[in-house]
Amino acid sequence: MAKLPSSRIPPSEITPREVYQSRRHFLQLSLGLAAGALAPGVGFAGDKLAGVTSSKYVVPDQPTPLKDVTRYNNFYEFGTDKESPAETSGSLKTRPWTVAVDGEVHKPKVFDIDELLSLAPLEERIYRLRCVEAWSMVVPWVGYSLAELIKRVEPTGNAKYVEFTTLHDPQQMPGQRSDVLEWPYREGLRLDEARHPLTLLTFGLYGEVLPNQNGAPVRIVVPWKYGFKSAKSIVRIRFVEQQPISTWMRAGPSEYGFYANVNPAVDHPRWSQAKERRIGDFFKRPTLPFNGYVDDVAPLYAGMDLARYF
Amino acid sequence: MKGKTVLEQQLVWIKTVVFLCALIPLAKLGTGAFMDNLGANPIEKITRTTGFWTLSFLMLTLTVTPLRRLSGWSWPMRLRRMLGLFAFFYGSLHFLTYAVVDQFFDWDGIVKDIAKRPYITVGFPSFLLMIPLAVTSTDAMLRRLGGKNWKRLHRLSYATALGGVVHYGWLVKKDLSNPIVFAVLLALLLGFRVLLRCAERNGRQRAVPRAAVPDSLTPSDSGVRKTSG
Numbered sequence: 001m002a003k004l005p006s007s008r009i010p011p012s013e014i015t016p017r018e019v020y021q022s023r024r025h026f027l028q029l030s031l032g033l034a035a036g037a038l039a040p041g042v043g044f045a046g047d048k049l050a051g052v053t054s055s056k057y058v059v060p061d062q063p064t065p066l067k068d069v070t071r072y073n074n075f076y077e078f079g080t081d082k083e084s085p086a087e088t089s090g091s092l093k094t095r096p097w098t099v100a101v102d103g104e105v106h107k108p109k110v111f112d113i114d115e116l117l118s119l120a121p122l123e124e125r126i127y128r129l130r131c132v133e134a135w136s137m138v139v140p141w142v143g144y145s146l147a148e149l150i151k152r153v154e155p156t157g158n159a160k161y162v163e164f165t166t167l168h169d170p171q172q173m174p175g176q177r178s179d180v181l182e183w184p185y186r187e188g189l190r191l192d193e194a195r196h197p198l199t200l201l202t203f204g205l206y207g208e209v210l211p212n213q214n215g216a217p218v219r220i221v222v223p224w225k226y227g228f229k230s231a232k233s234i235v236r237i238r239f240v241e242q243q244p245i246s247t248w249m250r251a252g253p254s255e256y257g258f259y260a261n262v263n264p265a266v267d268h269p270r271w272s273q274a275k276e277r278r279i280g281d282f283f284k285r286p287t288l289p290f291n292g293y294v295d296d297v298a299p300l301y302a303g304m305d306l307a308r309y310f
Numbered sequence: 311m312k313g314k315t316v317l318e319q320q321l322v323w324i325k326t327v328v329f330l331c332a333l334i335p336l337a338k339l340g341t342g343a344f345m346d347n348l349g350a351n352p353i354e355k356i357t358r359t360t361g362f363w364t365l366s367f368l369m370l371t372l373t374v375t376p377l378r379r380l381s382g383w384s385w386p387m388r389l390r391r392m393l394g395l396f397a398f399f400y401g402s403l404h405f406l407t408y409a410v411v412d413q414f415f416d417w418d419g420i421v422k423d424i425a426k427r428p429y430i431t432v433g434f435p436s437f438l439l440m441i442p443l444a445v446t447s448t449d450a451m452l453r454r455l456g457g458k459n460w461k462r463l464h465r466l467s468y469a470t471a472l473g474g475v476v477h478y479g480w481l482v483k484k485d486l487s488n489p490i491v492f493a494v495l496l497a498l499l500l501g502f503r504v505l506l507r508c509a510e511r512n513g514r515q516r517a518v519p520r521a522a523v524p525d526s527l528t529p530s531d532s533g534v535r536k537t538s539g
Binding site: 080280 | 351354413419426428
């Protein structure tokens with residue numbers, strides 16, 4: 001693939017990660033100390049995640065450089081520009097953090113983030129990420145299948161869908177001071193989609209704790225759906241009987257459906273979905289049905305009209 | 311006319327400064343591309359930036375007449391052609407970035423986009439409308455067309471600006487704050503003209519003899535750029 005000459009950056013131009021993170025680290029540590037709780041060794045962006053094993057879910061594509069993965073983000077909680085989250089997400093406090101898992105389950109529970117981290121072995125998975133805006137990346141995520149969590153809370157027979165809720169705190173998330181979206185951010189999956197082994201409860205990328213702008217401390221990643229389906233900075237996972245209404249469905253029902261499966265045959269009114277630009281590439285490439293995960297997930301939608309259930 | 315030489319001198323300076331300032335966005339994009347400062351998606355950045363400056367220069371061009379009317383200064387009129395041509399310049403870069411760099415001559419895709427994406431459906435003709443305006447921007451063309459026709463033709467700039475703002479509004483996914491700023495500006499600029507027209511009509515009814523010669527074509531408004539569109 002031809003690349004823009006500008007896509008190569010001399011190493012001297014890159015601020016070493018230790019430098020740009022040390023300040024944030026220091027601030028967070030001071031806050032932790034002030035609260036009387038010393039932060040644990042693992043927990044902040046850039047900290048190495050221990051015991052990460054490899055997995056079979058690795059696409060052969062070249063991963064997108066960390067710099068681009070962490071500075072080109074749609075995370076409206078931190079502003080609507082793609083550069084904003086990297087600049088403004090320092091105010092997010094990822095410790096202490098809890099995730100309430102409740103609704104139609106036999107064993108509802110509020111999990112501490114550290115408990116969640118050690119619930120199942122962490123795997124590295126290299127997934128494609130396709131944004132509805134027709135660009136894409138390849139990201140080495142760290143996490144484990146959401147199914148691991150689901151089986152521990154034992155959904156009842158009424159549980160048909162899962163709803164994810166992002167933190168709502170305009171103090172920590174300055175983008176929420178504007179009503180550009182209806183806060184808190186909500187997303188949902190059908191229970192069988194949530195249980196699919198590809199659906200990843202994600203704590204890190206590139207072997208390290210998630211940077212705040214990528215959805216720290218915990219998010220999901222659903223690689224065969226457009227990026228907005230993968231809720232970030234999750235505080236609640238609720239099992240429900242009715243199909244939840246996601247934030248983007250509320251914002252534009254004709255543009256954003258509940259399923260949002262990557263589909264080159266079904267255009268978004270604003271963007272043709274036939275092609276995509278991989279970040280760093282000059283030429284666009286054809287978009288693959290289900291973002292290339294057709295063998296894994298097509299059976300979930302057997303017999304469904306995907307143009308209707310977009 | 312002798313007393314005007316000082317003003318002419320100043321005008322050369324003003325024009326030079328405006329010309330150089332108008333090139334700053336392009337220079338920043340150029341150095342950004344060279345230094346790899348355009349972010350993870352440089353093509354998107356170039357498209358957005360050139361689009362933003364197309365609209366900005368359209369707004370500046372449309373500010374000239376209200377500014378002249380409100381201030382009584384005539385020199386802003388002398389900048390209008392340059393501002394308008396810069397709008398066309400950035401508009402062309404914007405379109406070429408889309409057609410050449412983004413779509414890479416995928417004509418099939420471009421035609422589909424024009425037909426199917428409302429923001430492109432309205433954006434593309436808005437760009438095309440600027441072409442006759444740029445072509446007829448010379449003194450010779452003004453003379454050939456005659457002031458009245460030229461003025462009528464160049465009212466297309468209202469349509470271009472309107473189309474450009476709608477294009478921006480429809481393109482944005484959710485955060486409409488920037489398009490709204492442009493929409494408010496355009497409403498003020500076009501609203502001013504409507505008021506002006508009403509006022510002129512009323513004035514004309516009261517002073518019938520003056521109506522024969524429109525304000526903008528009086529000889530005191532020296533030079534060929536004497537229209538007030």
